[in-house]
Amino acid sequence: MPEKGGKCLNILMVTMGMNIGGAETHIVELAAALVANGNRVTVASAGGVYEAALSRNGVPHVTLPLDKKSPGALLAARRGLAALLRKENFDIVHAHARIPAFVCGSLQKKFGFRFVTTCHGVFRLSPILKRLSDWGEYTFVVSDDIRQYLLQNYDLNPAHIISTVNGINTEVFSPLHDGSAMRKTFPGAERPTLLHVSRLERESSVCAEALLEAVQILGGKVRLIIVGDGAYAGVLRQKAEQVNDNLGEGTANLVGAKTNVVDYIAACDIFVGPSRAAMEAMSCAKPTIISGSEGHGGIFSSSIEAAALASNFCFRGAGLPTPERLAHEIEILLSYGEEEKKRVGIEGRECILRHYSVEKMVSSYLSVYEKITAYKTDVPSDVVICGYYGYGNAGDDSLLSRIVDGIRRIRPSIGICVMSAHPKKTRRFYLVDAVNRFRLFAIRRKLKEAKLFLFGGGNLLQDKTSTHSLLYYTKMLHEADRCKTPIMVFANGIGPLSATKNIYRVKEALSLAESISLRDGYSFDFTKQLLPEKNIRLTFDPAIQIHPVSIPLPEKPYFIIFPKKNAPDAADKLIYLTGSLQSRQSLTPYLISLYDEEDLEYCRRLSERTGAVLLRPHSDVEIVSLLAGAELAVSSRLHGLIYATAAVCPMMSFSDDGKLASYLDYIGFGRHAAIPCTTDIYTDAEYLLMAAERILLYRDKIRTALRGGLPMWQTLAEYEFSEAVRLIQEAPAHQKNQKKE
Template sequence: MEENKKLNILMATMQMGFGGAETHIYELCRALVRDGHTVTVASAGGRYADMLEAAGIRHVTLPLHTKNPLAVLRCRAALKKLIASEQFDVVHAHARIPAFICGSLQKQLHFRFVTTAHWVFRVTPLWKRLANWGDRQMAVSEDIKQYLIDNYGQFADNISVTVNGIDTDSFAPGGDFAAIRDELALSPSAHRIVSVSRMDESRGKAQLCLAKCAGRLLEKYPDLEIVIVGDGVLSAERNLLADVREIADTLEKKHGRKIIFTPGLRTDTPAFLASADVFVGASRAALEAMSCGLPTVIAGNEGYIGIMDESRRDLALKTNYCCRDCGETTEAKLFADLCKLLDTAPEARRAMGDYCRRVILEDFSAARMAHDYETMYASLPAVTPDVPGKILVSGYYGFGNAGDDSIAAALVAGIRAYAPDLPITFFCKDPKNSAKKYGVRAVRRFNIPAVLREMRTAKLLISGGGNLLQNTTSSRSLFYYTTIIRMAKRHGLQVFVLANGLGPILGERYERDVARTLALADRITLREPQSLDYAASLGIPHDRMTLSADPALLLTPADARRVDYILKNVENVPLFAVSLRSFATLRSEEVGGADEDRFAATFAAEVDAIAARTGAKPLYILMQSSRDRDLTEKVNAAATVKGEILGGLTAREIMGVLERCEFVISMRLHLLIYAVAIGKPPLGISYDPKIDAMMRYMGCAAPLRVAGLKGGALADAAAALSGAPLSADAIERLKSLALADAASAVQMTR
């Protein structure tokens, strides 16, 4: 979708009453409208719905808060009519029921569909089956992003992470609280603790702990007042406000004055915060308090972080200030921290509050949140996956191999950089997942009737990238790829053999077959000189071929926060990356007759030697978990210096992890390519001429042979690595060649 385009957006959520998600949506809508977009909100209504309309933002009231089948059908009919008539650029759902309804309409109405995950909910088999998370997802923290990956199989690169954006003008120091002081008859000079939260049992634990601390706090601070703003909103849960009010009544009778004030649900939160000396709470409420310059104790149902300061900033951010997995909130912890704050001199407390305010201005502005969403909207494909592709892509896609998946992602990104509206179809093993991952149409690669249907309307077949035309792993796969090319030519398509590695091809009959197939191609680019020379030896004229580069070089690393999350359990020491692959599919001559178990023992000894000489620890990366894990675990078990094993990462995540490593050792070709793309020194372990050829082409150190890992050879080579393997200019030259292939592909469809 075009960047900077002013969009017509439909937000669909359950309701717009009191809560963190509702406030998030309210602030997002206002920020998007300030940026020039048009926003309509559909929900069951609530206080924030009234405030949206007061701000000039349209609200449509629908019973989106209930699973009642009749209500769901009513909402579906109403949303279908609304979406069809308004022609929204983006439909954006913020809860599972609205997402299910909107998702059921997408295929029929062909709109761009995104969702936001605000929380982690219990996953049932039914919800897992019914859930529709759209073309792109937004999570409000890295752990919620991981929840979407682990529980719903969402693709990490399609999930953005934003913040709970705060209106820092409304939530600012020095607010006026005269009205609530008069309303509640608050003392003008008391020590005052304020907390804001829903009071359902799943949310109000910290507030109940605060009320239970009140008696002990009064012994130290006789003028104490506590204000707990909020109420229960979920009928299915116990309301803890009743318990708080019972404690409040007991204290009032004992002390002859009101100690704990419970004004219920309110939207004038800034006024209550303006009255506070200290705040207790979590999530969005804590962020709003920090924006007001209040010293804040981060505490909630999910856990306890404590007094917000520099030492706790990273931890708070990782959990989006929700305290997940941060220990239990207890009266003892809360009492101790509140005493620390209330005993602190006013000037020092103000400095603590000023720090909290700076954190919000740096990390949590509403403008930053809106920008994150606008970036996600711009990343949406301009065409929906149900449109037949003008470009067909054939390759080793959908097998869970990070290297080939990175080629797919780079191809799509490269083509869309030149032609955002051009529909693309992939032939792959897992059409459903591939369509979701890359925002393309996808059909099963061996579903020949479906493949033929796609060819009837397409203009171009891309065969590649990768090392497709070889038969060392399987003659069946070679037959498949050459057959697809011939079928495409019979249907009048142009054929682009793109950034291929060629060979080895065993047997003259197979070489003749490949030569005849390549002769049919309209354009051929090879990813390294050895493949170019091999094609020439098969009789393909040099003037029909061009030297190119692997498309994966075009990918960029995941952002730093994502990498921090991935490495959260990895020791903070220098690291070197290692990627191995099983010998099971390799021929004996490719590994010099080496035995996998003996290799594991030898490699483990080399890992220990490298660790001793460099002071770095291994970090094992699985490029294809199904084939790489067994050997990797054998090596790690045999080595004295243990390393973490990371699997299931996307190419961009792997590149982000490699940026944190000192150097890279790999049997997997694409891990070596990723290292070159980010300028990290790679050391290849070769079992295939393609690795030797690519390392030469990229200007890297010569790889070691699998059978040559003896007597510290690997440790010597690793210790010798220094600096980037290529100059920045050389890396950019390779990337420009890969990008030129994408431009050529687009040109061939015109």
Template sequence: MKRIRVLLALMGLEIGGAETHAVELAKYLCKKGYIVYAVSSGGVYEKELADAGVRHYYAPLTKKDPISMYKSYSVIKNVVLREKIDLIHAHARIPAFVSSLVKKKLGIPLVSTVHGVYSTAWHYKMLTNWGDEAVCVSEDVQKYVIENYNFSPDNTLITINGIDTDVFSGDFIHYDTLAEFNLPEHAFKIVCVSRLDAGNTNAAYSLLSIAGKLSEQIDELKIIMVGGGSEFEKISALCDEKNSELKKEIFVMTNSRTDVHKFLSIADVFVGISRAALEAMSARVPVILTGQFGYGGIFSPDNLDVCLKNNFTCRGEDFASDNTFFEDIMTVYNMPNEKRSALTQFGRETVLKNYSVTAMAENTITAYKKVLREKANSYDFMISGYFGFNNSGDDALLQAMLDNLKSLDKDVRIVVLSRRPDETVKRYNVDAINRFSPFKVMKVMNRTKVLLSGGGSLIQDVTSTKSILYYLTIMKTALKKHMSLMVYANGVGPINRAKNRRLTKKIFDKADIITLREEGSLKLLKEIGVTNDNIILTADPALNLVPSDAELTENVLRSHGIKGDINLIGVSVREWNKNEHNFEKTFAKNLDIICRMNNVYPVFLPMQLPNDLEFSKKICENLETPYYIIGTRYDEKIFAGIISRCSLLIGMRLHSLIYAASVCVPIVGIVYDPKVKSFLDYVGQTHFIGAEKISGENFIGIISDCLKNKDTIKEEFKKRIDVLCKKAKYNADIAMKLLNKETIITFDAEENAENTEEAHSENTGD
């Protein structure tokens, strides 16, 4: 399965509910196979993200001034382009707004988690854009988003603050934390966890107000404030003053910490709101809810419904007097053990039932899937090859590549470079763009992860230098666009010109992985000096072609006047400038002899229309034996089905030989290009003749010998092809590993054959 690439955009990574929420989400996503990146102004949680495998990028997302916001925009845009991000998930208003600008520029889907209710003043609303889907942490937040931003209810969903109940378990005391801050084990410890920024300090000031009164009633009292922020120094100074005034070290300031669970493990009561309150409940600590939105009091079954509705934020609640706050703390202090145990157990059960990390993350994944289904505009693979030219061999290759990739993940997104993109879209049900539209190709490359160059014999300069330069330029451009590059099941060569050899070496050395369909290509790459260590000998994907069923095949043959009991030999030829003089007449003469000797009839199979059809007709004009020509353009499965009805195939076109191999029909190759001989060697077929030697008696003898021993050849052929088919499927496995940034194990030719089946089953086991 492909791994989705997500960029989490946050203001920062200091202590805070939204930050902790995002960190827990990131860790869960990594465990589920997502590739996660983060962008923020940094903070104490960077290491925790790094340990989970999340790469962090810096951007000044805490600042609203135009210069800082432009810097943040540039960072996020570049990360999206470089890392080929599938979607952005923003947390908080500024990251969501900046990400929306990137969305507008690049068309990338955007999900935002709305963690609270923010000001709706006109100038703030101008800086608010929640993207395609708003994930709201409570019902009141969802209502706020819908009513204030014209957001469709269909594009919102409610999630929760997911709490890691294993970490926040309260099962044992962290004595190292007691020792670090010189805290007596038997002291009554009030723990307040909050980011100490402007607007978030209500609980801290309330504790300062009643500290004197509390110290009169509680002999050993410690008030521990966990968190940093813009108001930290000010609050810290006030706490020092209060300690001096009371002549006791009551207040302890920790600044920002990532080990919040340790402080909750030593707490006798927690003071605060939101996520930190839920973490305390999970750790079996009594909770008093108070913060910038109001006062909720001691959490208990009596106020459960209200707390669930406002997500433990006290939104909509009245503020309480210092005396009420004091009395609630004293109630907890004097609470009998049995009642305290019941209260804390209720708190933990509330979290277990309503606030698991799994539930939160799965809610978010639901939003991801919805947005990617509706808004995705990126691609996993771009396939570059000789497609859209009415060449049956290359059409078969494309079909096999698509089938193999989609067998691993039916939702994989693919775009094909084609000469006739409209035809490619209709025929293969895949996106396609014109291969000769450079600006469009480059634009799509910006949002595509992997280039698959191949297969076929793309890298050769026998036909022309223009061809090899085109494919190498596509590869070079892909690398510049930060795409991964796989040279996919290629047959390389011949490459005769020195400049073309140098350019091939330069590009191939930069490829992430190279798979080759036969050993001749491997030898050529070594000859031209390619030093890339990631080269694997596989096989042509078209070997996995599934032929049309027998009924369809017979119907096609009947439509061309071919009866079911006739003995056929397949013929696939092409015009070639180095063919023997009078090739058509000589070939027809020898074919007549072969047909008379073996009581067979030729069926001509033009692979590329109209060129091969016209050349086949020239041969047929000189034939005495009754013949058949399949002059209709059929798909590759029907061609393979027709060949399966033949006793053997005489082939020049490489892919006619590959079709025959896929159905284990013996082949006689007419070698006009080294790639034909290399393929025959690779599949273990020894019957062949040079295109310039078909006039000799050897040609007749070679074909007659092949027909005579066809049953033995077919049996041995099948054993060889079974191995090669496994190798051919391994191309797609490698491509998927490259897409998912997984380790690719390279084998030599023999090891690869033995390991391919296991590798394939591992990748499709889900």
């Protein structure tokens, strides 16, 4: 039965082929383990030697031309997959290569399946290939460098890129496996045996070619076995014959594609190769030289373990293997005594046991499978979320991400629709329904079917940017009321409001809400004066729930600035502050843009003038993680302060926007606090520096205060998700009563 009482899932895995390769053995292990856990798995591919292994584990295989890029083959594969999808009600479609992912993606809208992919490596990029690549709703990666490759080259939601491992069956790939019979099948059994396992295409045969030359350098001391097949195998076979002519029959052996790889590993003395094949050899406690077509790592030991883990044992960019380098490292291993060889082998196996269990791999996949099969995106939406979404503002994107995640954490089946400036991107990024925020008739249709209008996050009701914006948001609140959809004003800030008529508009719009929560003290007091009869809650911005994770941090002490272009001389003051903190406090400055449309070019100019490094974090989690290691945050945007609070990082504002000062008042560091952390753009440069140095002087006290307040603030934010779910669940009765009235 499935683990933890989960339901039986029907899963389709789609890949190019099932011949020798790391991705292919990954699929075999994963499919077998999923079936053992009570799930159904079907594999579709062009076929290959691992079909038999799938069959032994109860996994049916469907043969389709998924290994070819020609239009005819792609159409045939698409027709075949469509027929399979019509026949089987798959909960999950899981693609393991770019061609299968492209074909599956073209069918997703029609069949409505949940779609995930696994990225097993980095690929050549071109504008066409980049455009055609479809990484699904969630993407699994087997190493951190693949994650970075995806984030740098594709517009994916970082929260939907999930790390998994190349799970190794350590009971099968074990030092107890006997390789003596296999060892005797090749001539020269008395010589130390080298083994290389790989797909033998031209681009993946760099190590195999270098090994054939290394054997010649070693002058017949060793024999080499190469397991694998591919278009380049013929070339390698000719080179092997030349080696045998020079050094004797059986020195170089190409045996083709084999599924009993463990027998060959058990028969070898030293393994040379990359990625999953190297990990299988290490699991068998064989001394291993990690080397392949993407990079050369050398003899595995604890000293290179971190780099090996980060690159899925590929060492991308570390320099390619050469015959001389391989021959030298083989000589080193040959010189070891039996105890030393055993120690090296055991060190490798312990690494695999720590990091690469099949159980860990399956758990990472099942947790996502089970989560996303509960999501409903093809049914009428239960809640319509309104905010400043789809514009690339990091603060607003954080709000939306936290709101969606918070609601789904309590009730994953709730249907969510977001009003967005870019609905197509929002749908894909958050796995929600989305409607264009300017299409009034479409919005009305969504509101009429919804159980809640969630007016979500940020200072939406203000006239500082323009009255047009205020009119838009108040109109949306009135539209929800006309559609008899209950309204929740969720963790909003109110103001600034300068025009009397706009204050009246806000009062009238807010009076329509069934539930109101506000994220700062000024907004709470102001709204309470407007609507004294309303039950209004003081809450916290949901971004406070972001937790820092372990990421590489700068080595030297540093501080982070979140700039925003405001007064003409604000840049000069920031430049003065940056230079002074560098020289007087030995702090390295970094810049982060929270709203690229307005701030990125400004940050670049500041970087040029100060020498500060402009960081480009991919997510709010990465920002909070960077702040967790910083000595100080200086922010001109509100979410810079909220991120700093979540990271327990001392902070100060530098802004003419009252909501930043109001926020610092709320958390106890306003103008009248014992340690005030608020400055504005009109502050004298010397005073700005003095304020920053005072905060640095008391940084430990500030951290202690932030750490003490954090649990309460996170609890306040969490309550709002429960309130939203309650309103959705109670909405049908509410709406019936309204209709009767």
